Amino acid sequence: MKRLAWSREVYFAGLLSPAVLSVLLILSLPIAWLVRISLYPQDQSYDLSGFSAVHYIKALTDDLYLESLARTTLYSLIVTVGTAIIGFPLGYAAARGRFRRWKIFFIVLPLTLSLIVNIFGWIMILGQNGLLNSVLLSLHLLDQPRQFLFGVGTVLLVLGHTYLPFQILSVMSVVAQIDPMLEEASASLRGNRWVTFRRVIIPLARPGIVAGSTIVFILTISAFIIPQLIGGTSVQMYAVLVFQQMMTVLNWPFGASLSLVLLAVALTFAALFRIAGRTPEEQTGALAK
Amino acid sequence: MSLSRFGICATALCALALAHAPARAQQKEFEGTKLVVNGFGGNLDDVLVESVSKPLKEQYGITVEIVPGSVASAYAKAMTSRANPAFDVLVTDDITLRSAAKAGLIEEVSAADVPNMAQLYSNFMPLAGYGLPFFASVCALAYNTEHVKTPLHALSDLARPDLKGRVGIFNLESIGGVVSLISLAEANGGSIENVEPGFAKFKEIKPNLATATSAPAEMYNLLQRGEIWASWFWSGRVNALIDQGVPLALAVPKEHLRGNLDFASLVKGTKSRGAALKLMHQITSAQTSLAIARSVYFGPTNKTVTLPPEIEKRVLPYGAEMIASMPPVDWDTVVAKRSGWIERWNREMR
Numbered sequence: 001m002k003r004l005a006w007s008r009e010v011y012f013a014g015l016l017s018p019a020v021l022s023v024l025l026i027l028s029l030p031i032a033w034l035v036r037i038s039l040y041p042q043d044q045s046y047d048l049s050g051f052s053a054v055h056y057i058k059a060l061t062d063d064l065y066l067e068s069l070a071r072t073t074l075y076s077l078i079v080t081v082g083t084a085i086i087g088f089p090l091g092y093a094a095a096r097g098r099f100r101r102w103k104i105f106f107i108v109l110p111l112t113l114s115l116i117v118n119i120f121g122w123i124m125i126l127g128q129n130g131l132l133n134s135v136l137l138s139l140h141l142l143d144q145p146r147q148f149l150f151g152v153g154t155v156l157l158v159l160g161h162t163y164l165p166f167q168i169l170s171v172m173s174v175v176a177q178i179d180p181m182l183e184e185a186s187a188s189l190r191g192n193r194w195v196t197f198r199r200v201i202i203p204l205a206r207p208g209i210v211a212g213s214t215i216v217f218i219l220t221i222s223a224f225i226i227p228q229l230i231g232g233t234s235v236q237m238y239a240v241l242v243f244q245q246m247m248t249v250l251n252w253p254f255g256a257s258l259s260l261v262l263l264a265v266a267l268t269f270a271a272l273f274r275i276a277g278r279t280p281e282e283q284t285g286a287l288a289k
Numbered sequence: 290m291s292l293s294r295f296g297i298c299a300t301a302l303c304a305l306a307l308a309h310a311p312a313r314a315q316q317k318e319f320e321g322t323k324l325v326v327n328g329f330g331g332n333l334d335d336v337l338v339e340s341v342s343k344p345l346k347e348q349y350g351i352t353v354e355i356v357p358g359s360v361a362s363a364y365a366k367a368m369t370s371r372a373n374p375a376f377d378v379l380v381t382d383d384i385t386l387r388s389a390a391k392a393g394l395i396e397e398v399s400a401a402d403v404p405n406m407a408q409l410y411s412n413f414m415p416l417a418g419y420g421l422p423f424f425a426s427v428c429a430l431a432y433n434t435e436h437v438k439t440p441l442h443a444l445s446d447l448a449r450p451d452l453k454g455r456v457g458i459f460n461l462e463s464i465g466g467v468v469s470l471i472s473l474a475e476a477n478g479g480s481i482e483n484v485e486p487g488f489a490k491f492k493e494i495k496p497n498l499a500t501a502t503s504a505p506a507e508m509y510n511l512l513q514r515g516e517i518w519a520s521w522f523w524s525g526r527v528n529a530l531i532d533q534g535v536p537l538a539l540a541v542p543k544e545h546l547r548g549n550l551d552f553a554s555l556v557k558g559t560k561s562r563g564a565a566l567k568l569m570h571q572i573t574s575a576q577t578s579l580a581i582a583r584s585v586y587f588g589p590t591n592k593t594v595t596l597p598p599e600i601e602k603r604v605l606p607y608g609a610e611m612i613a614s615m616p617p618v619d620w621d622t623v624v625a626k627r628s629g630w631i632e633r634w635n636r637e638m639r
Contacts (some may be wrong), residue, residue: 043628045368046392064636120510127516128454147454149516150500229507232500233460233638241635247361248462248503249628250388 038256091171150232174208210277317350330357420552427548462503
């Protein structure tokens, strides 16, 4: 029996090893390399040698970078909460009822578009010569075209729209596993719709919401093309600053420091989400230990 | 009888094939050699395929793979693959050329290696054989003639009140933005060392800005859709928009004309040096220069090129006189100061 358990462990280790190895190679090594680069004292991309924390000190004391980090985190939280509120009912509805395959198809469809195409589409809708302005002008709600592009609101809208499918799919996969009988049981125990929603559906769907929110948060906090193309001059998200250092200034050590600071913030929030997303059993289990 | 005749025929055919194979190999010096070079994507790469890849294939049997992308990302890739170079020839711009030379990533070539080098404008070769220029591009003023009734003459005209919310410029991540800063500074009493007056002008333009981008594709799209009416943009791109029927006019600013050069640089340690030199020779030829000017309106770097009259006024920069009038940009100073300028922009232009 003992031997059987051991061979099973070997078996699982064998199954896991390709994934573990590839994660090590593809993820850990480049990050280790990035950490090393961030510790060079120089301000360039060549002749790098020595150790120094000077770039981290700048990243964590200069108000330009701190303020951008704070704003980026705030924007990411807003987008995450927004997509959770909009994505939950969509995901719930998509998981229940008929035509599930078609629903998945339409949810995934926007993801198949290139991000650039998506952004140029928004420019056509929100621009001064765009669809929204022409509708508002023809309804006489506006006298003159207004610029809806190039502001924080637009960036958040487009970020939310782009990443919403991840939230929907995540909620959908969890809700699909909730037995509809539980909702009926709640109703038979005189739980009204609100009580059923709040005390049955939400707690059971929580892992899906949390997983979706984590994905959306991490994608938003590292977003770069959307703020760069439709943020105009007013929105400065952190990943854009990383890109500036890496690709324009060619100050790789500073760029690497900024990107690792961003990674630390993203991982911290992912961990917080994980704690918030624990199921009741996990919480009591943790207490019992 | 018939069998032996068949045998004779077969032997003769085999002999012919065998004799033919080395003959063909001798004809094409670099048969089977593959070169990798970074490109830009889009029309420019199509031109390079037609006037560089195809002739090299026909003449020498060289296969050229053009990897589209940005110059900066190609530079990063080349820097991280030095032991086994990802590119044989690296296309660099004014900024990456200097970094690549300092880093020892590229090596110098001479006119003996690349005979066409002797035909290139000498003031387009800041680092001599480290980078052979194959086109020159400048930023100029572009304005929508339907909406802007008074022509623009200077960069500082972008601050005019009638352009409120309708101006697009390059930020300092783009070389187009860097040259606008230098030109604005110089025109207002400053210099590359003192860009204060340049930033002061930027602040005057700021209320008019719809956006300040680093992406040419975005500027192109906004001009095309009439979202912005006035812009500081690559002249070649403006010409392409005019060809599409967008009502735009191109104006040479009264500030100095400045821009960017794109160079072909030989990567140190390439396994196909001989073939790579042939590519550098072909890309700097009068034929390629002319093809680039014809299709994307970027300025020729080869002195022997004569542009046909229908495009000679539209291609900037063109002609010895105009090229001599372009003041050189001290790119080493730009590289040294740019990160400070970008930070200042990040703080002040938001």
